[in-house]
Amino acid sequence: MGQMSEIIEEFRQEHPDGTFEDWVKYYKTEHDGDERLEEATETAYPMVEKMRDAFEEIDEEMTHDFLRDLVLFKTYEGFDIQEAILRKLGEMYNEEVTRASAEDESKGIDGYVGDQPVQIKPTTYPDDLQEGIEVPIVTYDENKSNKAMTVNASELSEEMDIEIGDEDD
Structure with a gap:
């Protein structure tokens, strides 16, 4: 997903009056946002599955x-x-x-x-x-x-x- 603090700071510098919609467009176009979100999902989902399995063990x-x-x-x-x-x-x-x-x-x-x-x-x-x-x-x-x-x-x-x-x- 990238260093989000650096990316949002970069966005704010380039678009000081930017809206949420501007931010979404910026992240998707300038930082391959859709691809990065997919990669992050593939990385995170196995951890979510492990948490779900562990949660089911709680009695x-x-x-x-x-x-x-x-x-x-x-x-x-x-x-x-x-x-x-x-x-x-x-x-x-x-x-x-x-x-x-x-x-x-x-x-x-x-x-x-x-x-x-x-x-x-x-x-x-x-x-x-x-x-x-x-x-x-x-x-x-x-x-x-x-x-x-x-x-x-x-x-x-x-x-x-x-x-x-x-x-x-």
Whole structure:
């Protein structure tokens, strides 16, 4: 199908006011779009068949085991990790930290560093699910083999610096 980000950027440069119909015509004529879609379909369809076959293997017991793991183990472990990261963030910024209420959690907030809401997610959390999150996201990568964790608080740092700067004005 080609490097779509490069192709769409090329299209936008050549056709800044281009419509969806212009884009379809451009991709088909300038980048052999119909042929590329056929090739991509031939490549992807065997994977779809494998997913369908795997999906048919899922039974009630597997569903139960997955939900048990999610509810009992992952939830407990996730809250422990969030708690540890919040404590560390409090130390880093010399601020009190608090866990989010159920109402806050429904808004995508896991806790507060001072008055700043924050969300804590593993680095494996899908980017497309982060789009609606309006608070800084702190990510972590857990290395279970050596019991280490890497934390990225760059979004929070930017927000905290802005707030600190605004208070000085």
